[in-house]
Structures are given as structure tokens and as C-alpha cells.
Amino acid sequence: MTPMDMLLSRASTDRLKDPAPSPSQLTQILSTAMRAPDHGRLQPWRYVVIEGDDRPALAERIVASMARVEPEAPAAKIEKRRSRFSTMPMIIALGMHLRPEHKIPLWEQEMCVAAGAMNILNALHATGFGGVWVSGALVDDAILAADLGFAAPARLAGFLFVGTPDGPLHTPKRADPELFTARWHGHPVTFGADKD
Numbered sequence: 580m581t582p583m584d585m586l587l588s589r590a591s592t593d594r595l596k597d598p599a600p601s602p603s604q605l606t607q608i609l610s611t612a613m614r615a616p617d618h619g620r621l622q623p624w625r626y627v628v629i630e631g632d633d634r635p636a637l638a639e640r641i642v643a644s645m646a647r648v649e650p651e652a653p654a655a656k657i658e659k660r661r662s663r664f665s666t667m668p669m670i671i672a673l674g675m676h677l678r679p680e681h682k683i684p685l686w687e688q689e690m691c692v693a694a695g696a697m698n699i700l701n702a703l704h705a706t707g708f709g710g711v712w713v714s715g716a717l718v719d720d721a722i723l724a725a726d727l728g729f730a731a732p733a734r735l736a737g738f739l740f741v742g743t744p745d746g747p748l749h750t751p752k753r754a755d756p757e758l759f760t761a762r763w764h765g766h767p768v769t770f771g772a773d774k775d
């Protein structure tokens with residue numbers, strides 16, 4: 580597979596089975612995150628890896644967090660989250676070590692973490708693994724974040740579910756980049772994607 584084939588064939592999946600990346604594979608995969616553009620070299624990316632017997636304890640923290648931030652959540656949603664966080668082959672909590680006082684704006688720090696996460700998703704795909712980035716209201720729960728090691732001003736950016744794809748990837752229809760691209764000739768542009 581060429582590098583372009585690899586990039587163009589990636590798709591998120593939560594249909595994951597064992598194995599998850601080995602420790603040495605994970606180190607290589609996470610190394611790609613450290614190639615993300617990083618204004619000021621702040622290195623804001625942080626990763627907490629949860630595997631094996633530690634997953635049920637994480638699942639309980641997730642359920643406790645839902646009780647705080649989504650008290651109206653139906654039982655089925657709570658049980659789905661409990662099951663997913665207990666059984667995914669590997670979970671990586673994405674943390675953002677933010678420096679609000681720094682001259683580099685927070686949004687740039689956050690985008691750096693996101694760029695790193697995208698590299699991780701591509702590296703997973705390139706090495707025969709797969710994953711999906713999930714979030715939800717609980718990423719705003721400071722108690723859950725602190726439980727994972729992300730005390731404010733650090734915060735959670737979500738979780739990556741990681742493993743080996745269980746079956747072919749279901750790729751959503753991808754957008755035509757022409758609709759999202761315009762050439763500027765001295766006047767404000769419009770985009771095909773925004774036309775009725």
C-alpha cells in the first residue's frame with residue numbers, strides 16, 4: 580500500500596478485537612503524534628493507556644462521571660458505555676497539558692493535540708490496527724479528568740478505542756475536496772459546500 584493509499588483508506592471503527600498494539604508497537608505509533616505541528620514546542624499531548632484488568636475500573640469512573648454530567652442518561656446508554664470501556668482492547672485517554680498563561684493561544688495548543696491524535700489514528704491504520712476517537716459530555720468533567728491525571732488546567736480531549744478491526748472497515752462516503760476549496764483572487768471566496 581502506498582502512503583497515499585494508506586491515508587485515503589483510513590476509517591474509524593469501534594468494531595475492535597484483540598490484539599491491541601504491543602508496548603513496542605504502541606511506542607512507535609505514539610511517536611507519530613510527536614510529529615504534530617507544535618507552535619512554541621509546548622508538547623501539550625499526554626496519553627493515558629488503559630488495558631486488561633484496569634478497564635472495569637475505568638468503566639466505573641465513566642459511569643460515575645455520567646451521573647455527574649448526564650444525570651438524565653437512560654440506563655441503556657449507561658450500560659453501553661460501561662460495556663465499551665470494559666471491553667475495548669485498549670483505551671487511550673487523550674489529555675491536553677494546557678498552558679493558559681502562555682503567549683501561544685489555547686486554541687493552538689488544543690489543535691496540536693488534535694493533530695497528534697490524527698497521526699495516531701493514521702499510524703494505527705498503517706500498522707494493521709484501528710480505532711476511533713470518542714468524547715461526550717464526560718470530557719468536560721474535571722473530576723474524571725483529574726482521576727486520570729489531568730488536573731486543571733489540563734483537560735481531557737476524549738478517548739481513543741484501539742485494537743484490531745473485527746472485519747472490513749465501513750467507510751462513510753467521503754466528501755469531494757473541491758467543495759471545500761476555493762482560489763482567492765482578491766475577493767472573498769464562496770464554497771461549493773455552502774451553496775443550497
Ligand SMILES: Cc1cc2nc3c(=O)[nH]c(=O)nc-3n(C[C@H](O)[C@H](O)[C@H](O)COP(=O)(O)O)c2cc1C
Nearest residue numbers: 589590591592711712713714715736737749750751
Ligand atoms: C474530538 C472528537 C470527538 C468525537 N467524539 C465522538 C463520539 O463521542 N462518538 C462518535 O460516534 N464519534 C465521535 N467522533 C467522530 C469519530 O471519531 C469518527 O471521526 C467518525 O465516526 C467518522 O469516522 P471517520 O473518522 O472514518 O470519518 C469524534 C471525533 C472527534 C474529532
